[in-house]
Amino acid sequence: MGRLSGAPVRHETNPEPMPDAAQPAPKPQKKSAGRDLSAAIGVGVGLGAVIVASLFIVKAVFVGVVAVAVVVGLWELTKRLDERKGIRAPLVPLALGGAAMVVAGYVRGAEGAWVAMALTALAVLVWRMTEPPENYLRDVTAGVFAAFYVPFLATFVAMMLTAEDGPERVLTFLLLTVVSDTGAYAVGWRFGRTKLAPRISPGKTREGLIGAVTFAMVAGALCMEFLIDDGAWWQGLLLGLAVAVSATLGDLGESMIKRDLGIKDMGTLLPGHGGIMDRLDSLLPTAPVVWLLLVLFVGSG
Incomplete structure (x- = not known):
């Protein structure tokens, strides 16, 4: 039978939603090294070539490479200490003493390294006296720590080279x-x-x-x-x-x-x-x- 005249017409304003299509399972994520691996390999190979070349061509050149690495390492360490903690370990005596420490270890062995370490620590104490006394103990303690941690330990590499x-x-x-x-x-x-x-x-x-x-x-x-x-x-x-x-x-x-x-x-x-x-x-x-x-x-x- 046809629709009765005058009967209201129903419109589906909110149709029942269609069931969602099945979603593909997420792909398992690969582990990441966290660094640019290609850059890391390239830099590592380049550094290795420089080190090996200097090591077997002229020993003194390799000692110079170690001294440069020590100075740059001290610069990075003291810079971060200053930026993050306000600790002002004096870089100048550390850099000069650190380079001298590596050379002394190569020329005079363990005795030379210890003497250079002691003189570097003394230089750090005296150099810091040119600034206000606030935080003096904290700064010189960090300086002596840096002198031992970077150049003094590096002198053992120079001492190996003397054989x-x-x-x-x-x-x-x-x-x-x-x-x-x-x-x-x-x-x-x-x-x-x-x-x-x-x-x-x-x-x-x-x-x-x-x-x-x-x-x-x-x-x-x-x-x-x-x-x-x-x-x-x-x-x-x-x-x-x-x-x-x-x-x-x-x-x-x-x-x-x-x-x-x-x-x-x-x-x-x-x-x-x-x-x-x-x-x-x-x-x-x-x-x-x-x-x-x-x-x-x-x-x-």
């Missing part, structure tokens, strides 16, 4: 530290689950530490067997273990400093890496460890 197989010793030190860092990164990135020190460096894992130890011990056995005069593979295992531990502690130590300062990197000089201090963090505390163990294993050369 007959000095270039090979320094190369072993550099290779083991880099291999330890690479092993920690690779294994931690792929398999890392358990945080090593979440309050200091959330990215570090226990699995990464195992990778660092494994990679460094293998590399240490190869280096001691084929690079170091009178070295033995078992000594390399111990050396690699010590390097992995010291490099990890050095990295955590600088991470603690950066967390206290509220910064991610100490500088921006090296694309993909941060600053010079961000590359020296694991090298500096490892230098005296490698120097000492090599002296114990094969002598001072």
